[in-house]
Amino acid sequence: xxxxxxxxxVPPASRLKGAARSLLVPVLAVVSALMIGAIIIVLSDLTFFxxxxxxxxxxxxxxxxxxxTAYGALVTGALGSPGTYLDAFASGDSGQIAAAxxxxxxxxxxxxxxxxxxxxxxxxxxxxxxxxxxxxxxxxGAATATFVGFAVTGLPWYIHLPxxxxxxxxxxxxxxxxxxxxxxxxxxxxxxxxxxxNYTAFRLIEFILKFPGxxxxxxxxxxxxxxxxxxxxxxxxxxxxxxxxxxxxLAAALAVSWLLFRTTKGFEFRAVxxxxxxxxxxxxxxxxxxxxxxxxxxxxxGLAGTSxxxxxTRSLTSGISPGFGFDGIAIALMARSRPRGIIFAALLFGxxxxxxxxMQSATGIPIDLVVVVQALVIMFVAAPALVRGIYRIRVxxxxxxxxxxxxxxx
Amino acid sequence: xxxxxxxxxxxxxxxxxxxxxxxxxYLLLAALAAFVLASGIAPDANSTFVLKPAGSKTGLxxxxxxxxxxxxxxxxxxVCAFLGAVQLIRGFxxxxxxxxxxxxxxxVFGFLTWAAVDKSMSLIGILQLTVLKGLPITFGAxxxxxxxxxxxxNIAIEGMLLAGAFTxxxxxxxxxxxxLGFVAAGFVGAALGALLAVLTIRYRMDQIVAxxxxxxxxxxxxxxxxxxxLQAHRELNEPARFPQIPIPVLSDIPIIGPMFFSGNxxxxxxxxxxxxxxxxxxxxxxxxxxxxxxxxPRAADTVGINVVLTRYRNVILGGIxxxxxxxxxxxxxxxSFVQDMTAGRGFIGLAAMIFGAWTPIGAFLASLVFxxxxxxxxxxxILNIALPSEFLQMAPYLATIVVVAGLVGRVRAxxxxxxxxxxx
Numbered sequence: 001x002x003x004x005x006x007x008x009x010v011p012p013a014s015r016l017k018g019a020a021r022s023l024l025v026p027v028l029a030v031v032s033a034l035m036i037g038a039i040i041i042v043l044s045d046l047t048f049f050x051x052x053x054x055x056x057x058x059x060x061x062x063x064x065x066x067x068x069t070a071y072g073a074l075v076t077g078a079l080g081s082p083g084t085y086l087d088a089f090a091s092g093d094s095g096q097i098a099a100a101x102x103x104x105x106x107x108x109x110x111x112x113x114x115x116x117x118x119x120x121x122x123x124x125x126x127x128x129x130x131x132x133x134x135x136x137x138x139x140x141g142a143a144t145a146t147f148v149g150f151a152v153t154g155l156p157w158y159i160h161l162p163x164x165x166x167x168x169x170x171x172x173x174x175x176x177x178x179x180x181x182x183x184x185x186x187x188x189x190x191x192x193x194x195x196x197x198n199y200t201a202f203r204l205i206e207f208i209l210k211f212p213g214x215x216x217x218x219x220x221x222x223x224x225x226x227x228x229x230x231x232x233x234x235x236x237x238x239x240x241x242x243x244x245x246x247x248x249x250l251a252a253a254l255a256v257s258w259l260l261f262r263t264t265k266g267f268e269f270r271a272v273x274x275x276x277x278x279x280x281x282x283x284x285x286x287x288x289x290x291x292x293x294x295x296x297x298x299x300x301x302g303l304a305g306t307s308x309x310x311x312x313t314r315s316l317t318s319g320i321s322p323g324f325g326f327d328g329i330a331i332a333l334m335a336r337s338r339p340r341g342i343i344f345a346a347l348l349f350g351x352x353x354x355x356x357x358x359m360q361s362a363t364g365i366p367i368d369l370v371v372v373v374q375a376l377v378i379m380f381v382a383a384p385a386l387v388r389g390i391y392r393i394r395v396x397x398x399x400x401x402x403x404x405x406x407x408x409x410x
Numbered sequence: 411x412x413x414x415x416x417x418x419x420x421x422x423x424x425x426x427x428x429x430x431x432x433x434x435x436y437l438l439l440a441a442l443a444a445f446v447l448a449s450g451i452a453p454d455a456n457s458t459f460v461l462k463p464a465g466s467k468t469g470l471x472x473x474x475x476x477x478x479x480x481x482x483x484x485x486x487x488x489v490c491a492f493l494g495a496v497q498l499i500r501g502f503x504x505x506x507x508x509x510x511x512x513x514x515x516x517x518v519f520g521f522l523t524w525a526a527v528d529k530s531m532s533l534i535g536i537l538q539l540t541v542l543k544g545l546p547i548t549f550g551a552x553x554x555x556x557x558x559x560x561x562x563x564n565i566a567i568e569g570m571l572l573a574g575a576f577t578x579x580x581x582x583x584x585x586x587x588x589x590l591g592f593v594a595a596g597f598v599g600a601a602l603g604a605l606l607a608v609l610t611i612r613y614r615m616d617q618i619v620a621x622x623x624x625x626x627x628x629x630x631x632x633x634x635x636x637x638x639x640l641q642a643h644r645e646l647n648e649p650a651r652f653p654q655i656p657i658p659v660l661s662d663i664p665i666i667g668p669m670f671f672s673g674n675x676x677x678x679x680x681x682x683x684x685x686x687x688x689x690x691x692x693x694x695x696x697x698x699x700x701x702x703x704x705x706x707p708r709a710a711d712t713v714g715i716n717v718v719l720t721r722y723r724n725v726i727l728g729g730i731x732x733x734x735x736x737x738x739x740x741x742x743x744x745x746s747f748v749q750d751m752t753a754g755r756g757f758i759g760l761a762a763m764i765f766g767a768w769t770p771i772g773a774f775l776a777s778l779v780f781x782x783x784x785x786x787x788x789x790x791x792i793l794n795i796a797l798p799s800e801f802l803q804m805a806p807y808l809a810t811i812v813v814v815a816g817l818v819g820r821v822r823a824x825x826x827x828x829x830x831x832x833x834x
Contacts, residue, residue, distance in 0.1 A: 040631070044634065046639060046643070182811070189814060191565070191618055192811075192814050193811050193814065195757055196761060196807035196808070200807045204804070207798050329619065329622055366634050368629075368630045368631075368637060369634055371633065372627060374630070375624075376623075376627070378619065379615075379620075379623045382609075382615045385613045
């Protein structure tokens with residue numbers, strides 16, 4: 001984060017080199033994580049051990065083959081396969097072309113909430129706050145957006161959709177306000193408070209989903225009413241699920257980038273995050289920055305919630321997020337809290353998520369493999385020294401260890 | 411950070427505020443008991459509490475506790491109102507904790523009286539369940555205490571419990587020997603503890619990030635193996651369970667006996683651990699060193715304590731405790747492993763650790779309180795009481811937020827908790 005504070009002009013050539021070097025750790029992290037994932041695939045096949053004794057060569061070849069099929073299915077599930085694209089374009093049938101692009105569309109769809117949660121965590125990091133409550137804020141935002149989505153009727157989409165999205169932002173912001181104000185007023189550590197608020201949010205959602213008027217009529221399981229079609233993010237291309245929520249995510253990344261690096265408020269956020277004591281001596285209010293950063297962070301996580309309930313599921317259940325809030329931590333770390341980097345990291349994680357389902361149905365490798373891979377990616381990204389040690393390479397010092405959370409023994 | 415150096419004036423104001431908050435709180439409890447709970451109950455109705463455990467073999471025969479519902483509620487209300495008035499007028503000084511306990515316990519009793527109007531409720535059942543629910547939470551909290559007293563934040567408790575539960579089930583049924591499963595769970599816990607220690611101490615990874623990695627990893631890998639292997643090989647997921655061992659004389663004590671002295675290995679192990687860790691931390695050289703490392707590593711280093719070694723050892727010990735505690739879910743309780751079966755208990759353990767002010771006994775009491783909320787929720791849903799149980803389940807989390815925010819009295823973490831140590 002140091003290099004951002006002094007904005008020295010950098011010559012283009014070394015900038016390119018710098019970009020390549022800063023990509024080194026994330027790329028190696030992903031490669032290492034996938035390799036460990038492959039080992040897990042092989043070891044979890046019980047027949048492998050039996051055959052290893054009988055015919056080691058064939059057993060190993062088969063093991064490699066199964067890894068190849070699994071990862072192949074993952075990639076084609078996330079990006080589509082060249083053959084399908086060629087056939088579709090050759091046939092010229094628009095339906096077939098759309099179908100060929102479906103995997104890509106699913107990747108964009110899965111990346112959308114991740115962009116928002118990544119931005120949420122990154123904004124916190126920039127202000128010296130560790131928001132691990134994005135998951136809870138996501139649910140709160142989803143709940144408020146769903147409410148506006150089904151309770152308000154008869155509006156044209158260009159009013160209803162922004163209204164519902166704004167409600168989602170507000171819901172998340174309220175949930176982010178609590179740790180913000182507690183930290184500013186009492187010094188309560190935001191990590192503890194946001195963990196507790198996550199679980200509070202889950203219980204609250206379970207309560208809301210059984211609340212008469214919110215629960216869908218005629219249903220006894222916890223599920224909300226269906227939101228009005230006017231509140232949905234319109235699809236980018238008719239027939240595919242990817243929608244304008246993704247574009248909103250890109251816009252949010254631009255907005256966060258602008259806020260952090262082009263405005264006085266953003267400078268204050270970063271100054272408070274970089275050195276609170278110095279920021280206070282410079283006359284900045286740590287309390288105001290803390291509260292505001294947590295609210296915006298929560299609001300962004302709330303928008304992640306809207307991208308699910310208004311973009312995919314159309315209604316709220318207690319299972320809309322398989323941990324997008326925690327993935328946000330991985331994404332923010334990987335992008336080193338830079339909004340532009342977050343888009344790419346979110347696309348990568350989105351591709352993993354989107355490819356996992358076809359992988360499971362094609363090869364029977366459970367989706368959870370992707371969760372393991374993600375955990376490993378975070379581990380390698382957050383400990384560059386580990387990557388350095390494994391590959392015996394020099395990693396630029398700028399990616400050296402960073403401490404995001406200040407101990408809670410205050 | 412700057413709070414530590416608050417001048418005396420602020421402390422007094424906080425105490426005054428606490429006095430007022432509690433006074434109003436007790437009055438609210440009184441009003442709730444007298445006007446909400448007592449309304450609509452027939453004057454001659456009785457509430458029956460069963461104190462003899464169902465299927466008890468101990469030969470212990472204590473009669474049911476039958477109380478007149480309305481009178482009980484009015485008595486509860488009167489006592490709470492009295493406590494509230496005294497609290498508001500002159501305060502209880504340093505005894506405020508005791509008074510808080512008395513008031514809340516009374517109110518809970520009033521609440522149970524209300525729930526059991528014209529019914530018979532197994533009070534002993536709730537209390538037994540309280541201990542069972544509080545047990546894994548305490549293991550988690552003890553793990554947290556071991557790590558954090560030496561200055562390493564452990565939010566990976568959840569992942570360690572889950573991994574322990576998984577290992578216990580798989581090794582326990584794979585080998586057909588539950589003791590091996592138990593030991594293996596401890597080893598896996600130790601491995602995760604070692605991973606946490608290596609990442610945070612050697613590679614100086616942010617401790618929260620490292621903990622999150624372990625939680626996600628543990629959830630992912632157990633889920634992966636569960637879906638890929640255990641679904642097809644059910645014989646790997648049906649371990650025997652540790653038998654209940656009632657302790658001869660002690661288990662015959664009314665109420666206390668069935669609660670604390672009729673459990674299985676895990677319960678007694680827990681008592682031993684609580685005692686050991688308490689004694690170790692506060693009365694031995696080891697504990698003094700651990701606490702020195704957690705409070706002021708530089709000073710500890712200066713007097714020749716090996717900070718890094720102390721932290722490694724404690725985090726690995728914490729991992730073992732959490733791994734073994736996790737095995738309770740499968741080998742001590744339900745039997746087979748289910749995906750994500752710890753369901754946030756590790757985080758409640760974290761909460762209990764904070765609530766208990768980083769002390770083993772405090773954490774145990776806090777775990778019992780949280781376990782009671784859990785047990786009450788489970789029993790009330792059986793009794794068909796119209797109460798949104800979600801709010802009861804939120805209570806541990808909200809209580810923890812109140813405590814860390816210092817809204818009513820503050821707990822203090824070890825000063826160097828969460829900070830990596832670098833030798834100069």
